[in-house]
Structure formats: C-alpha cells, structure tokens
Amino acid sequence: MVSFTRLIGLLTALALLSGCERQDAGPLDQQLYIWQRQWIPAHEAALRDSRNDFSTLRVLALQAFPQVGSSRARIDPQLLKQDGRPLIAVIRLDGQLKALDQDQLTAQILQLLEDWRGLGLTLAGVEIDHDAGNARLPAYAGFLSHLRSALPATLPLSITALPAWLDSPQLPALLATVDSSVLQVHAVSDPRRGLFDPQQAQRWAKAWGRISDKxxxxxxxxxxxxLLPDAGGAPVVESEVSLERAGERRELLADPLQLSALAKALREDRPAHLAGLIWFRLPLANDRRAWSLTTLRAVARGDSLVGKPVLAFSEKSGLYDIHLENPGNLDNPWPARLIVKAQDCEGADALAGYALQQTADLLTFTRLRDGRLPAGGQRAIGWARCANIDQGGSHVDP
Structure with a gap:
C-alpha cells in the first residue's frame, strides 16, 4: 500500500512532468507558402519584410499535370540564399493525374533537388502536394514509400493532406510513410459556400491529431x-492568374478576423501533435487576391486587428486631391460612401471605382465596385477645385 507521503511525491512529480510537457510544446510555429510560378522583383521586399515572423519557407518547385506534363517554378535562388530560412521544396502533383509513375516522378524530384543544391540551396525537406481521392490512397502510399527510399535518409518528407482522408481506414498507413503532414483546411469543399469555415477547421484539426502520431x-x-460562370453556368475559380472569360465575378476572401480567432483558439486548446500554422500564401505588392503582409503578420503574431479607412486631403492653389488612408493593421473593403463638405466648387470628379454626386455644399462619392484598401495603404478617389473643404465635417460611411 502506497504511503501518503509517497503518494504526494508521485503526484508532484506527475504535475512537474505535465508542466514540462506543456512548456516543451512551445508556441505554434508560423510558416509561409510561396506559390508564384514565376518570381518577380517584388519577392525581394516580401521575403525581407516577412523574415521576423515566419520561420520556414515552403516553395512551389515542380508541378505535374495530365497531358501537359511537368514544369518547374522559376524561382530566384539568390534571394532564397540571402534569406537564409529553412527551405522546403513543394512538389505539386495534380489530383487529375490518372496514375503516379513512381520511377519517372522520383527521378524528376531527385534531379530537382540536385539542381537546387547546385544553385547553393540547402533543403530542410520535401513536401508532396497531391489531392488523391480516398480510393487511391493505397497507391499514393506506395509512391511515397518508393520516394522515401530514394531520398536521403536525413531529408524529411511531408505531404499536404485533405480532411476527406479522415474517413479512410488507409490514412494511418499513409501517414506512416512520411515524417509530417500539412492538413489543408481551406477551399476543400464547394467554393460557393466560401473559402473557409473556422469551426470546421478546428474540428478537423482535433480529429487529425487523434489519428496522427507525428x-x-x-x-x-x-x-x-x-467565381465566374462557364458556358454551362458552373462556377470557375480564378485565383492568381486572370482568366480570359466574360461574366460577373464574385469575390471570396478569407476573413482575417476569423483566422485570428481560430489561431487564438488553437493556441489555447491545442490539438495533439499540432506543430504550427502554414499560411497560403506569401503576398507580393499589388497582389489583389491576398491579404497585405501587414495584416498577415498581425494575424500570425496574435495582434489585435484594427483598420478603419479615413479621408485625407492634399491641397495646392485650391485644387484638392481626395484619397482614403488605412492607418491600421487590418485590410478593409472600400467604403460604400464618402461625404465631403465643400464650398464654392468650380469642378470635381471621381476616379475609377467611385461615382460623384455634387450639390451646393456636398460631394458624395459612391462605390461602384468592390475593392480593398490594404493596411497602411492609401487610394486616390477623386479631386475637387473648391474655395474650401471642411475636413472635420467630412466622413466615411462603411
């Protein structure tokens, strides 16, 4: 029978071990995908400004498609060498591929890794991104085992994974072939329902943690x-590359406030084995379908998000340039309406995206289309030649 004193000692030791385990877990790692197929000069500033907040870069390296074959991304190796962060090469194997040619794909991947090493790049891992259906998971696991045996033993192998695989009894065997996995919890169902469901994402993460021991x-x-319609009315997705298609576009954007709340919830109630978050994707200057880097960094840090556009004016000889500024860290939609109090205006006009209505003492700018004002950014909306503009009496409507 255990004495009272010994029991207290055992409980104290367990508590200390439990505390050490929680401490060892540490904060959630923050990483970035770089998904541009061709690098441009804007990558230099994006890499520089993201360095302090994101530990690792996962870089699109090679894509394989049905019919058209494989193509490499045109990276800038000098920028990656200068950056110095751990680098993971991502191999995208299109989900529509009827079969994976193990020997051919493995040879291509090995050649890519050799070429990158020749460019002076040191890899911290390889990630395979393949949206295989559940019925094809055994064949996919066979390919991964084949690739694992061909890769250097010290080079980690990971995969992008789908929540739908949670329903497959083959999932444990698949996960056994790799060192880690990346569960994609965005744009995994009908895009007409939105890009992201934070509650569903949290449920998937907890379920994945119960299955994965890595x-x-x-x-x-x-x-x-x-989203825009094709000839038959079905939705076609337009992302980084504009499509030469007519029709009205419905814009869908992940909500930074939702993602910030999810990241906070994951930190406070962390699923088993969750190592970190990987953000898709590194935004470049003038990337109209990505958060600004300012907003992305604020979400990754867990900062409070604040953003409210304000009117600003610059005047020279009675000519006022009218523009919006966003002094916060949260990207914002263009306001629906802007009211400018003005006197004795000889002329005025709106710039693209807004229409102007002018009365004796008011200039009203009304939004014609959707747009976003990035955190820390500004946008000209019009001009006016007036005797006076009452800046304190002018305001922005949401």
Missing part, C-alpha cells in the same frame, strides 16, 4: 478567389 501543420488561407 507532427502536423494546418495550412490556412490568407488569400481570395473569384
């Missing part, structure tokens, strides 16, 4: 897409 990450959205 570290996993959540891939979270920091982007938007547009």
């Amino acid at each position: 570290p996993f990450y959540l891939a979270l959205p920091a982007y938007g897409v547009a």
Whole structure:
C-alpha cells in the first residue's frame, strides 16, 4: 500500500512532468507558402519584410499535370540564399493525374533537388502536394514509400493532406510513410459556400491529431478567389492568374478576423501533435487576391486587428486631391460612401471605382465596385477645385 507521503511525491512529480510537457510544446510555429510560378522583383521586399515572423519557407518547385506534363517554378535562388530560412521544396502533383509513375516522378524530384543544391540551396525537406481521392490512397502510399527510399535518409518528407482522408481506414498507413503532414483546411469543399469555415477547421484539426502520431501543420488561407460562370453556368475559380472569360465575378476572401480567432483558439486548446500554422500564401505588392503582409503578420503574431479607412486631403492653389488612408493593421473593403463638405466648387470628379454626386455644399462619392484598401495603404478617389473643404465635417460611411 502506497504511503501518503509517497503518494504526494508521485503526484508532484506527475504535475512537474505535465508542466514540462506543456512548456516543451512551445508556441505554434508560423510558416509561409510561396506559390508564384514565376518570381518577380517584388519577392525581394516580401521575403525581407516577412523574415521576423515566419520561420520556414515552403516553395512551389515542380508541378505535374495530365497531358501537359511537368514544369518547374522559376524561382530566384539568390534571394532564397540571402534569406537564409529553412527551405522546403513543394512538389505539386495534380489530383487529375490518372496514375503516379513512381520511377519517372522520383527521378524528376531527385534531379530537382540536385539542381537546387547546385544553385547553393540547402533543403530542410520535401513536401508532396497531391489531392488523391480516398480510393487511391493505397497507391499514393506506395509512391511515397518508393520516394522515401530514394531520398536521403536525413531529408524529411511531408505531404499536404485533405480532411476527406479522415474517413479512410488507409490514412494511418499513409501517414506512416512520411515524417509530417500539412492538413489543408481551406477551399476543400464547394467554393460557393466560401473559402473557409473556422469551426470546421478546428474540428478537423482535433480529429487529425487523434489519428496522427507525428507532427502536423494546418495550412490556412490568407488569400481570395473569384467565381465566374462557364458556358454551362458552373462556377470557375480564378485565383492568381486572370482568366480570359466574360461574366460577373464574385469575390471570396478569407476573413482575417476569423483566422485570428481560430489561431487564438488553437493556441489555447491545442490539438495533439499540432506543430504550427502554414499560411497560403506569401503576398507580393499589388497582389489583389491576398491579404497585405501587414495584416498577415498581425494575424500570425496574435495582434489585435484594427483598420478603419479615413479621408485625407492634399491641397495646392485650391485644387484638392481626395484619397482614403488605412492607418491600421487590418485590410478593409472600400467604403460604400464618402461625404465631403465643400464650398464654392468650380469642378470635381471621381476616379475609377467611385461615382460623384455634387450639390451646393456636398460631394458624395459612391462605390461602384468592390475593392480593398490594404493596411497602411492609401487610394486616390477623386479631386475637387473648391474655395474650401471642411475636413472635420467630412466622413466615411462603411
């Protein structure tokens, strides 16, 4: 029979061990996907400004499609060498591929890794991104085992994973072939229902943690897409590349406030084996379908999000340039209406995206189409030549 003193000692030791385990878990790691097929000069500033908040870069390296074959992303190796963060090469194998040619794909991946090493790049891992249906998971696991045996033993192998795989009894065997997984919880169902459901994402993460005994990450959205109809009326998704199609576009954008709340919930009630968050994707300057880097960094840090556009004016010889400014850290939609109190105006006009209505003492700018004002950004909306503009009496309507 255990003495009272010994029982207290055992309980104290267990408490200390439990505390150490929680401490060892540490904060959630924050990583970034770089998904541009061709790098441009804007990557330099984006990499520089993201360095302090994101530990690792997962870079699109190679894509394989049905019929058209494989193509490599045109990266800038010098920028990646200068950046110095751990680098994971992502191999995208299109889900419509009828079969995976193990020997051919493995040879292509090995050649890619050798070429990147020749460019002076040191890899911290390889990630395979393949949206296989549940029925094809055994074949996919066979390919991953084949690839694992061909890769250097010290090079970690990970996969992008789908929540639908939770229903498959083959999932444990698939996860056994890799060192970690990245659960994609955005744009996994009908895009007409939206890009992201935070409650569903949290449920998927907890379910994944119960099945996986290895570290996993959540891939979270920091982007938007547009839906437009094809000839038959079905939705077509337009993302980074504009499509030469007519028709009205319906814009969908992941909500930073929702993602911030989810990240907070995951920190406070962390699913088993969750190692971190990977944000899709690194935003470049003038990327109209991605959050600004300012907003992305604020969400990753867990900062409070604040953003409210304000009117600003610059005047020279009675000519006023009228523009919006967003001094906060949260991207905002263009306001629906802007009211400017003005006197004795000889002329005025709105710029693209707004229409102007002018009365004796008011200039009313009304939004014609949707748009976003990035955190820390500004946008000209019009001009006016007036005797006086009452800046204190002018205001922005949501």
